[in-house]
Amino acid sequence: MTELRLLGAVEVRAGQTRFDAGQPRQRAVLAGLGVDAGRPVSLPTLIDRVWGHEPPAGARQSLHAHITRLRRVLTGAGAGTIVFESGSYRLTLDAGRVDLHVFRDLAERARAAGHDDQRVALLRRAVALWRGTPLGGLGGEWVEQVRSEMDRHLISAVVALAQAELRLDRPEAALATAERLAGEHPLVEPLAAIRMRALAAAHRPADALHHYDDIRQRLAGELGVDPSRELQDLHRAILRGAGQRPVAVLSPASAAPAQLPTDVAGFAGRTAALARLDAVLAGAAAGASATIAVVSGTPGVGKTTLAVHWAHTAVRHFPDGQLYVNLRGYDESGPVAAAEALAGLLETLGVRAGDRPAGLDAQSALLRGVTAGRRLLVVLDNARDAGQVRPLLPAAPGTMVVVTSRDQLTDLVISHAAEPVDLGLLPDGEARELLRRRIGAARVDAEVHAVDRIIESCARLPLALAITAARAARTGFPLRSLAAELRRPGDPLETFELGDPSGRLRGVFATSYVAISASAQRLFRQLSRHPGPDLSAEAAAGLGALEVIAARRVLAELVRAGMLAEPHPGRYAFHDLLRAYAARLHRDSDAPAERDAVTVRMLDHYAYTAQRVDRLLQPLRPALDVPLGPPAAHVRPEPISGAAEATAWLDAESAVLVAVVHTAVAGHGRYAYQLAWLLDHCLHRRGQWLERSAVWRAALTAAEGTDDPVALAGSHCGVAHVSLQLGRYAEADAHFTRALELYVADGNRRGQGAVEYLLAGLWGRRHEYRRALAHAGRARSHHEHTGHRAGLANVLNQIGWYRAQLGEHAEALESCREALGLQQEMNERAGQADTWDSIGFVHHQLGRSAEAAECFGQAIALFRELGDRYAESESWIHLGDSHRDAGDPGAAHAAWTEAYDILDELGHPDAQTLVDRLGVRH
Structure with a gap:
């Protein structure tokens, strides 16, 4: 059976055969998908797992290459494949064939087992799956987090196995089990405790006492702490000779409190969050110090519902009781004071008022003492901040605390290693x-x-x-x-x-709104003007007239308060109902002039940043023919300094920019055209024809309401070009004709040259190559007249392409080589890529397969460097066709596979055109 192994070195095996999963970075990609086998992993999450929070500029392209190679490995091993769907990758291998998931399943079945014999059998199988350090040979922050989590699960399983073996009167087996991890984790007290019990039960009390002295000295020397209450009580029991088989010290005799509110009828979903809480419970069950989970999220997202529902499912694990306190962190009457909540907990646990010491710290210490040795579940609901929670935290092994809050309580996560369980909107x-x-x-x-x-x-x-x-x-x-x-x-x-x-x-929203600072309230209202799905801190700074560092502080406050989400690092969003609430506040609290100023600042931010990006990616493209005006005060473009950063910005902002164009139509039409022009190449490069069409139609609507002939002609031209790409030739012809009329009336020869170039493309699509050449010739004349060298080079390549279609190969090569020479002089890489593809096509027609492959390879390398994924896929298709016609079906299939993977990842319908060539896929 084929399996993916993660509990040791990352490897793929089919029986005794090991398949090479590649170098460490590629194995990290496989591990990043394997830990969630069968479930989608978003592209940003996968990049974060492999490269960390600051990935290199080429991380996305490198990931694509790793995925392609891994697909071949997995297909060869019969281990499923990796598919791309809705912005996420998914390893299709069944989780039952991944050792990590098998281990978790066995451990969970062991916890639910009714007899210790069954429990021992399951846990032995689980522990036997470990071959060494999880994700061996890999490094990075995410790897260390997974490794640490799995170590905790292994310790939990080993302790549970040893305890079951002791209950079955098998002290030697329990001792061997405990000693498996003793050397690797000498300071883990639950391991020390089970080892002491096993030694005493094996009639070796002296060795048990010696082991206690050893861990006591280690704890003091390395951590500066004393052994836990459990170890101390166990030590005293052995010293007193309390039987040859000592058991855990019994908890104080008292009625177990059961304070949980009624479970909510009709609870549904939250599978991932419930699993996170179950994982925290496993840590508590392993006997670790008091374990804490922080359930946070936006108002109304169901934090209390989740916590109470989960608590009811877990009551059997806490025989000493379940405590519940509503801290009323966002009530109009104010939050419950920590001292008041603490007094209530102590009273529930049987400590009379007269027996409580004075002072919050002393009472908090008393709570820790009273709960020692008990297995308790404590639900602290609706906390305002970490300061309200800290005095209420027990420290006893086996106790678990679930805190709910609209605030993320980051301080508690840092200071007490609390497990964050962030609730998003329901799928x-x-x-x-x-x-x-x-x-x-x-x-x-x-x-x-x-x-x-x-x-x-x-x-x-x-x-x-x-x-x-x-x-x-x-x-x-x-x-x-x-x-x-x-x-x-x-x-x-x-x-x-x-x-x-x-x-x-x-x-509900208002109680959170009034609790945040005035600056956070102001930015929260202003963010309702932003139309996109999310935004960066730099965009928020421009919109809010803030310095970026100040904007980051305010955004962090809004995220902590649950008024914003941070779905990806550095990207901020809120759901539609919170947006509606913010918009209502903005209308009620801010004057119309201020509301319009926010919109103008937002438009300026995106327009000026897009212009900088356009100049970095297309330095030879003519300047924007409808220039931007001076930016509003406090607005600065984002500090993007290179082509890689520019491409990354476009990838992150493309959906936002499309929404911003539509916002500009009402009252700010000039921006609509400018942004459409600046965004055009990005949408074309990504193959987003429908979005591109919608953007240009919005720009045309805006331009028709102005007296700017350049914007109007350019918008007609933009609509026509997209219609051409979508095969709507009659519509394209009508808009090109209108654009040409406007440019002629304005005496704009550069605009005329652009339209003639595109009209050549229209007739070329219709296979009327002589008519296409006539338009291309006029475009060449216009560009030579205006000195537009980049436009001239493009039209020379176009002329060469149509000459090749007509079988005029010598003339085609001459024209394309002239174009390539100009493009190389100007270092115009996008044009070079197009021209290399054209030259490759001519060689293909002439049967020169080696020359064609070399040219297509040049085009592919340049398109990949530029991040033009759609054009890269076209060159892969041309290369595959050339290999097929040269009698090399294997090389053809490999090239078409590369093209399919790109188009499938883009979600582009052209992917289906390759299905027949490739046969059955994925």
């Missing part, structure tokens, strides 16, 4: 399941499209979905009626203002 499937459980499966399944619209209108926010579900259940109205109600014009929050005031969305 569509989980949102649908929530409605099924609240409304009834029959109603939801009967109105699928209405449910889709409800989920979208509720922004996948659990509180909004719950409010809507309650209304549906109470009224019995058809779901399509409720969906229409949610989508009616106006403030979307109004629909959620019915019912219990404590559940109204606006009020």
Whole structure:
């Protein structure tokens, strides 16, 4: 059976055969996918796992190459493949064939086993899977995090195995199990405790006492601490000779508190978050010091619901009780003081008021003492900040604390190694399941499209979905009626203002809004003007008229407060309902002039940054024919200094820029044309024809409302060019004709040359190559007249291409070589790539397969360097065709595979044109 091994060196095996997974970086890619086998891993997450938070400029291209090579390895091993879908990669190998997942499954089954014999058998199989250091041979922050987590799981499994062996009266086996990790983890106290018990049970109390002295000295010397309460009690028990088989010290006799609120009916989803909490529970079960999980997220995302639901599923693991405190961090009346909450906990645990010492620190120490030796679950709900929580934390091994807060409580994560469990919006499937459980499966399944619209209108926010579900259940109205109600014009929050005031969305959001600083409130309101799915700190700084460092501080405050999300490092977003709340505040609190100033600053930021990017990527492109005006105060373009940074910025901002163009149409039409012109090459390079068409149509709408003939002609030309790419030839011809008329009327020969060049492309697409050559000849004349050398070089390449189509190979090569010479003189790499592809095509037609392959290779290398993935795929297709015609089907298949992988990754429909050539794929 084929398997992926991660619990040791990363390797792929089929039986006794080991398949080479490549050099360390490539194995890191495989590990980054293997830990989530069968589940999608987003592109930014995978890059972060492999290269860390500051990846090199070429990380994305390197990743593509690693993925391509890994696909070949996996296919050869029969181990599934790697597919790209919706911006994420997924390893299709079943998790049951990855040792890491098999280990986790066995450990979980062991925890649920009813008998120790079964538990021992399962845990022995789990522990036997370890071949050495997990992800051996790899390094980096993410690798170390995974390695540390897996070490904790191994310790937990080994301790549980030894405990089960002791209960089965097998002290020697328990001792051998505990000693497996003793040398590697000499300071892990649960391991020391189980080893002491095993030694005493094996009639070796002196060795048990000696082991205690050894760990006591190590703890003092290396960490400056004393042994835990459990080890000290065990040491005293052995000294007293309390039986040959000492057991854990019993907890104080008292009734176990059970304070959890009622579990929420109809709970659905949150699979990943529940699994994270289960993993924290495993650490607590292993006997580690008190384990903490911090459940955070935006208002209304269901933090308390999740914590209480999970706590009810875990009560059997905490026989000494479950404590619950609502800290009311965002109540209008103010949060519960830590001293008040602490007094309530001590009272629940049987400490009378007269027995409590004075002072918060002393009472907190008493709490730690009272909980020592107990297995407790403590839920601290709705915390305001880390300071409110710290005095309430027990320190006993086996105790677990779940804290919920709108704040991320980063201080607690740092100071107490708390496990962050950040709740996002519900995925569509989980949102649908929530409605099924609240409304009834029959109603939801009967109105699928209405449910889709409800989920979208509720922004996948659990509180909004719950409010809507309650209304549906109470009224019995058809779901399509409720969906229409949610989508009616106006403030979307109004629909959620019915019912219990404590559940109204606006009020829930308001309690968080009033708790943040005035500068955070101001930026929160202003961000509602931003139309894109997310934005950078630099864009927020421009929009808010802030220095970047100040903007970062304010954004961090908003993220901590749950008013913004940070879906990717340095990118910020909020869901549609919070955006609507921010927009309402912006309308109510800020004057119209200020609102418009925010929009202008945003447009300036993107226009000036896009202009800088365009000059870096296309230094020979003519200057923007409708120049930008002076930027608004406090607006500066982002500090992008090279082609790699420019490409990365376009990749990150393309969706934002498209949305910004549409925003500019209403009242700021000049920006719409300027941004469309600056964005055009990026969308063309990425093969995003529909987005490109929408952008140019928006620019045309804006230009028609102005008296600027250049913007109007340029917009017609842009619409025509995209229509040409989409095969809408009649529409393209009409817009080209109108653009040419406007340029002629304006006496703009450079514009005329651009249109003639594109008209040549139109007739070339129609295979009317003589007519195409006539337009190309006129374009050449215009460019020679204006001295536009880059445009001249492009049209010479175009003339060569059409000569080749007509079988005029000598003339074609002459024209293309003249173009290449000009482009090399100017160091115009994009043009060189196009021309190398044309020359390769001529050699292909002449049957010169070696020369064709060399030329296509030059084109591919340049397109890859430029990040022009779509053009690169075209050259791979041409190379494959050349190999096929030369009688080399293997090389042809390899080239077409490269093209398919690129087009599939881009989500481009042209990928399907290769399916017949390649046969069955993925």
